[in-house]
Amino acid sequence: MRWLLALLLLLPVPAAAERVKDIARFAGVRANALTGYGIVVGLTGSGDQNLELTIQSLKSAATRLGVQLPPGVNPQLRNAAAVMVTAELPAFAKPGQRLDVTVSALGQAKSLRGGTLLLTALQGPDGEIYALAQGSLAVGGFGAEGRDGSRIVAGTPTSGRVPAGGVVERVVPSPFAEKGPMYLDLNEPDFSAASAVVAAINRHFNGVVANAEDGVRVRLNAPDQAERRIAMASTIEGLNVALAPPPARxxxxxxxxxxxxxxxxxxxxxxxxxxxxxxxxxxxxxxxxxxxxxxxxxxxxxxxxxxxxxxxxxxxxxxxxxxxxxxxxxxxxxxxxxxxxxxxxxxxxxxxxxxxxxxxx
Structure with missing residues (x-):
């Protein structure tokens, strides 16, 4: 194995000025993970074949649409696949906004290229539905297989994305909108950085507005009105803070x-x-x-x-x-x-x- 050497020469410099928004974030302003189970149809023979899990899912989807399959009849699933659907719900996302979703094969499907995701509910960790997803997949990888069993695969054809395929249905409550103090959390624990942020905020507002609780969290005495809280947060994010050099590593x-x-x-x-x-x-x-x-x-x-x-x-x-x-x-x-x-x-x-x-x- 050949080793690759890269030496990054960071010459010693005096304290550098950084914006608060580059080194910290407000507590409660965060993304939320969503997950769902769905079915992709329209594949060209690269589906789950006769996987029982996919058969049950497809029967259930057909029943919801008012289609009753005859007893003992199982649909052929060469053109369908069971998938897991994931998405990230941004902070302050409102109903009707669009999300990009990622679709990954769960069973025996060899490729999702050309498939369409059926309507899928995306749930949060609390079990509530926060978004719905459907649409045509964009798959970057591809695969080809010969009759003798030989196969070539480039990329990951069993995973794709549906750009703007998710629609937000529920708002996630954010503590940022609540009354009382706001909290600013540093991206990296650093007592000197926390003290510098507090000093910069208090100097700008000409008073004791910020107090450091530890090496990460800074407590802010914020007004109760939403518009004033937003204006204060915007001002704090744009402040420049003189930071000490990072630890020697x-x-x-x-x-x-x-x-x-x-x-x-x-x-x-x-x-x-x-x-x-x-x-x-x-x-x-x-x-x-x-x-x-x-x-x-x-x-x-x-x-x-x-x-x-x-x-x-x-x-x-x-x-x-x-x-x-x-x-x-x-x-x-x-x-x-x-x-x-x-x-x-x-x-x-x-x-x-x-x-x-x-x-x-």
Whole structure:
């Protein structure tokens, strides 16, 4: 496996100004997950075949439309498939607004291309119906199968989307519209950021309007009138906040070899030696003629030669408080491969010389 190395050079900078809307969100302003079970029809022989689950669902759908199937007759389901339908209900969504829905095959269907989703109720975690979905699917993948059983599949033909196929039917209550204080939650826990947000809000409104409850939540003394609460929230979202530099971190992706080093990483005095063990195995074939000559059977024998050695290791000294650019230059001077770089960083951390959080994902 070849490793891919990517070093993101984030040079140390003074406190940066960020908008509040980029680092925090108001409590209660969130999306809600919706899920439903439905049937896709109109497929070209790529459906669920005779899956019992789909047969029962199709009979139930036909009964709701006033069609009674004769007893003992099961519809052929080569052109139908049982699916799960999911959607995301945005905050403050109102009845009549449209949603994009995702449709995924649940049974044995090989492709949903060309199918149409029948009317499906989308429920929230509380079991209430918040939206209805139906429409023609847009499927990106495709599949083809030969008579001998050979098959080729590109993408995911068993999953598709119905753009604007959902219609909101019920409003989700939001605590943002209730009377009383509003709450602002930071996207990442940070006490210094919470204090900076509080200071910026109080400075803008010339009073004690905001108080930090912890490293994430900020409590706001908000008016009760809806229009004034909205105006206050809009003003707060546009405020600029001076944030301190982020924590020093080294992120290592062990699967891809990607290494990201933040600009605040520092190291204590340390010497690093980098060497590689080289193992060579060679195979030679030789013909062997047993005695007496001409009467024995000629055979081929294998001769293996195994050699091991270590290349010349180079040592590099990190000065006290070395910064990111110096670390990168030193590692490059060692000629370290991505896998070796990960080992060097882990060794520096274990030795207590790496002043950063080492995160392996």
């Amino acid at each position: 080294v992120i290592v992706n062990a699967r891809t070899g990607t290494v990201v080093i933040s600009g605040e990483v520092r190291i204590l005095p340390a010497a690093v030696a980098h060497g590689s063990l080289v193992v060579r195995v060679t195979e030679n074939q030789q013909a062997s003629q047993p005695n007496p000559f001409g009467r024995g059977q000629t055979t081929v024998t294998q001769q293996s030669n195994v050699e091991a050695g270590e290349t010349n290791a180079r040592m590099n000294l990190f000065a006290p408080g070395a910064r990111l650019s110096e670390i990168v230059d030193a590692v490059n001077a060692l000629g370290a491969a991505p896998g070796d770089l990960v080992a060097i960083l882990e060794a520096l951390k274990a030795a207590g010389a790496l002043r950063a959080e080492l995160v392996v994902i």
